[in-house]
Amino acid sequence: DGPRGQSTARSPMEVRSAMTKVAAQLPAAAGPGRAGQRRRTRKAIVQAAAQLLTAGADPSIGEIAAAADVSRRTVYTYFPTLDQLLLDAAIESMGLGIDNALDAVADADVRVRVAEMISVLAGELAQTLPLGRKLIRLTVDAPPGGPGPKRGYRRTGWIEKAVEPLRLVLGHRRFEKLVSSLSLVVGWEAFIVLFDVRGLSQDEARTVITDAALALVDGALAEIAPG
Numbered sequence: 001d002g003p004r005g006q007s008t009a010r011s012p013m014e015v016r017s018a019m020t021k022v023a024a025q026l027p028a029a030a031g032p033g034r035a036g037q038r039r040r041t042r043k044a045i046v047q048a049a050a051q052l053l054t055a056g057a058d059p060s061i062g063e064i065a066a067a068a069d070v071s072r073r074t075v076y077t078y079f080p081t082l083d084q085l086l087l088d089a090a091i092e093s094m095g096l097g098i099d100n101a102l103d104a105v106a107d108a109d110v111r112v113r114v115a116e117m118i119s120v121l122a123g124e125l126a127q128t129l130p131l132g133r134k135l136i137r138l139t140v141d142a143p144p145g146g147p148g149p150k151r152g153y154r155r156t157g158w159i160e161k162a163v164e165p166l167r168l169v170l171g172h173r174r175f176e177k178l179v180s181s182l183s184l185v186v187g188w189e190a191f192i193v194l195f196d197v198r199g200l201s202q203d204e205a206r207t208v209i210t211d212a213a214l215a216l217v218d219g220a221l222a223e224i225a226p227g
Helices: 012-025 034-054 061-068 072-078 082-104 110-123 125-140 153-162 164-185 188-196 202-224
Strands: none
Touching (some): 034 061, 034 125, 061 072, 082 110, 110 153
16 A cells, blocks of 8 residues: 555566666675675665565565575575565665664754654655555564564664764653654654544644654653753
8 A cells, every 4th residue: 555545556567677677776796705795685685675665566575586686595595484574675665764864963952853854754755655554564464472573673773863862861761761752653653644544745744743753852851851
């Protein structure tokens, strides 16, 4: 499913075209050192899957292997299940932009950093929201307590990075509470609710989420403000 319930399915010809483009864009896997080779191979597989998903495909292991120019056996060496590979691909698809944006924010004002994180997330929705919907289905449908795919660890990392200037100011307990609170309003789920339930536009949803996140930051700071 895509934003507003629109289908992202592509024809076989479109999928093959996407695979060809992905293969042309991936970095070469050759290089010195077995450990380095393994890292590059794994990265090429994840990037191939992420780019195929972003192109609207619902790729199989074989299609991902072909796009990454590796064998199916090699893919299974790194990812025992297709679900786990798709999970990592979905996270890879959106992670780089947010990490780079936070690295580029020189301002130590946490409100600026949080707003920038949400802005980048909103800006990538056209490509990442279909992946987010797929990821949510994978994790919601996974057997309870089983080894199925998990989500959230990268989101926690982005939020912690955004509010890092407050770590010492708030102390451990309040800092962790703020990260947990922000996890409720930063992510695909919040945008999906505002799109599907409230019928908001992307800009309207971004404004609501930003306002909610900044209110949580202000609330955390108010707890330590002198009376």
